[in-house]
Amino acid sequence: MQLVLTAAQMREAEQAAESKYGMPSALLMENAGRALAEAARSVAGPRGRFNVVCGPGNNGGDGLVAARFLLEGGARLAVAVVGDRAKMTAEAQRNLKALEATAFKAQALETLPELGPEDVVVDALFGTGLSRAPEGPFAEAIQHIERWRGAGAKVVAADVPSGLQSDTGEPFSPCVEADVTVAFGLLKRGQVLEPGASLCGELRRVDIGLSMAAAQGLSGPVLPLLVEEADARGVLPPRRADSHKGTYGHVLGVAGSRGKSGAAALLARAALRAGAGLVSVATRAEVLDAVMAHAPEIMGIPLEASGPLGLADLEPLLAAAEGKDALVIGPGIPRGPETGKLIGELLARVDADVVLDADALNAVATDLSILRQAKRQVVLTPHPGEMARLTGLSTKEVQARRLEVAREFAMAHGVTLVLKGTRTLTVSAEGDIYINPTGNPGMATGGTGDVLSGICGAFLAQKVPVHEAIWAAVYVHGLAGDLAARRSGQVGLIASELLQGLCDVWLRWDR
Numbered sequence: 001m002q003l004v005l006t007a008a009q010m011r012e013a014e015q016a017a018e019s020k021y022g023m024p025s026a027l028l029m030e031n032a033g034r035a036l037a038e039a040a041r042s043v044a045g046p047r048g049r050f051n052v053v054c055g056p057g058n059n060g061g062d063g064l065v066a067a068r069f070l071l072e073g074g075a076r077l078a079v080a081v082v083g084d085r086a087k088m089t090a091e092a093q094r095n096l097k098a099l100e101a102t103a104f105k106a107q108a109l110e111t112l113p114e115l116g117p118e119d120v121v122v123d124a125l126f127g128t129g130l131s132r133a134p135e136g137p138f139a140e141a142i143q144h145i146e147r148w149r150g151a152g153a154k155v156v157a158a159d160v161p162s163g164l165q166s167d168t169g170e171p172f173s174p175c176v177e178a179d180v181t182v183a184f185g186l187l188k189r190g191q192v193l194e195p196g197a198s199l200c201g202e203l204r205r206v207d208i209g210l211s212m213a214a215a216q217g218l219s220g221p222v223l224p225l226l227v228e229e230a231d232a233r234g235v236l237p238p239r240r241a242d243s244h245k246g247t248y249g250h251v252l253g254v255a256g257s258r259g260k261s262g263a264a265a266l267l268a269r270a271a272l273r274a275g276a277g278l279v280s281v282a283t284r285a286e287v288l289d290a291v292m293a294h295a296p297e298i299m300g301i302p303l304e305a306s307g308p309l310g311l312a313d314l315e316p317l318l319a320a321a322e323g324k325d326a327l328v329i330g331p332g333i334p335r336g337p338e339t340g341k342l343i344g345e346l347l348a349r350v351d352a353d354v355v356l357d358a359d360a361l362n363a364v365a366t367d368l369s370i371l372r373q374a375k376r377q378v379v380l381t382p383h384p385g386e387m388a389r390l391t392g393l394s395t396k397e398v399q400a401r402r403l404e405v406a407r408e409f410a411m412a413h414g415v416t417l418v419l420k421g422t423r424t425l426t427v428s429a430e431g432d433i434y435i436n437p438t439g440n441p442g443m444a445t446g447g448t449g450d451v452l453s454g455i456c457g458a459f460l461a462q463k464v465p466v467h468e469a470i471w472a473a474v475y476v477h478g479l480a481g482d483l484a485a486r487r488s489g490q491v492g493l494i495a496s497e498l499l500q501g502l503c504d505v506w507l508r509w510d511r
């Protein structure tokens with residue numbers, strides 16, 4: 001897991017490094033610039049040359065340090081300092097002086113050489129201190145960088161692609177698009193939230209000597225965590241030689257209806273592929289055969305009442321839930337006026353963790369107080385539209401404040417919340433935020449949500465503690481999509497291919 005900070009928190013950490021731990025910022029900058037030079041070298045061709053574009057702040061200072069190291073290493077390079085030299089920060093000025101202590105001189109932007117495919121641009125115009133849209137010479141500098149990139153040069157950004165807002169991931173216009181972004185010390189929000197994450201290209205975090213203790217007790221918003229592959233890989237307990245199907249838990253899916261039997265099948269098959277020992281599906285009697293036709297491993301429980309799910313289904317569902325380790329309610333269910341009440345009764349009485357998805361979310365939106373009455377853990381997996389219904393906000397408002405909206409809801413209602421979308425967020429009932437890096441736009445297709453709910457159910461049934469089970473399920477789901485897209489392409493990807501993708505995940509992890 002990687003901590004993700006705001007620009008203000010990053011400044012605070014840097015100040016703490018200096019005042020509490022004796023790491024002067026000049027030394028941090030030296031380390032940052034050196035790592036930046038190494039990254040630039042790593043993407044250059046054998047005869048590559050370097051254009052280093054520096055701004056007035058400490059980001060420019062990093063660029064000047066990098067230039068000094070590149071020069072020392074014998075690289076062919078040109079450096080431009082954009083803006084008024086008199087307004088540069090003291091650290092940047094000092095590094096300009098150190099660079100120009102030799103015969104080497106920084107030059108005007110317009111006089112930098114044109115670049116081609118072997119070459120590299122170091123973008124050190126703005127970092128976390130960017131406060132408004134770049135204009136005048138700064139905008140021109142970004143246009144130069146874009147042109148060189150268009151000609152095939154690689155762009156290596158110092159900390160943040162210049163023009164990107166490091167707290168939100170939203171770009172100003174213009175904004176640099178980088179091939180590699182070297183993140184100094186700790187990650188910033190704009191590097192992991194889209195569209196910022198894409199504008200960063202490959203993100204390489206480097207240590208710059210910032211004491212990790214400096215990241216403790218920072219003020220401001222809670223620090224989200226970026227989930228990494230090693231975290232997700234370690235979550236499922238190893239399969240012991242002497243285990244049996246009971247060891248891996250029994251998932252009950254309450255899902256499907258006429259015309260939507262596939263939702264139940266995807267949920268159930270995903271739960272099986274995610275390692276659940278047994279999977280049962282409770283659904284309207286008339287569609288049970290259709291659901292079970294998808295996989296002989298599924299066990300079926302017919303719900304004999306008719307019409308939308310309601311209180312008439314309560315007793316059969318309570319009986320079906322006996323001895324189950326996790327329930328997944330929602331994909332493809334027939335929703336009616338009593339569905340929310342039914343779910344409330346189940347939450348209060350069933351002795352298993354419950355995942356609510358799809359129409360189950362819409363059903364509980366009218367009375368959220370039932371969430372607090374739950375006997376065990378509750379997990380909600382809304383997409384932004386469902387989140388809007390749950391909160392009474394517009395989808396646009398949800399998307400504009402994803403972290404905050406998700407966290408407020410999870411804490412207010414005591415649930416684990418998965419807010420789907422690019423960079424899906426998982427928020428624990430305690431308010432811890434996990435940002436997911438896996439997945440791709442090919443997964444924006446019907447049924448992928450049903451697969452996710454099945455994976456969540458399977459991990460819970462395998463007794464993984466809820467706070468880990470869910471961010472791990474989200475990670476695995478996205479990775480399954482990434483691996484499946486290698487066969488089908490993003491355009492061709494369909495939800496049932498995520499099931500094979502899940503197997504690819506287990507093979508990749510030797511599980």
Ligand SMILES: NC(=O)C1=CN([C@@H]2O[C@H](COP(=O)(O)OP(=O)(O)OC[C@H]3O[C@@H](n4cnc5c(N)ncnc54)[C@H](O)[C@@H]3O)[C@@H](O)[C@H]2O)[C@@H](O)CC1
Nearest residue numbers: 025028029057058059126127128129130131132133134159
């Ligand atoms: N403070 C430290 O100890 C360290 C800082 N580091 C670097 O410092 C960066 C942050 O440095 P700064 O806070 O100096 O900020 P930046 O270097 O990102 O630039 C901000 C400067 O540009 C000005 N500015 C902001 N937006 C502008 C615009 N649109 N047009 C024209 N001028 C604009 C600001 O007034 C300020 O002078 C980090 O991203 C990182 O690269 C690293 O060297 C590591 C150590």
Ligand SMILES: [K+]
Nearest residue numbers: 123126158160
């Ligand atoms: K930059």
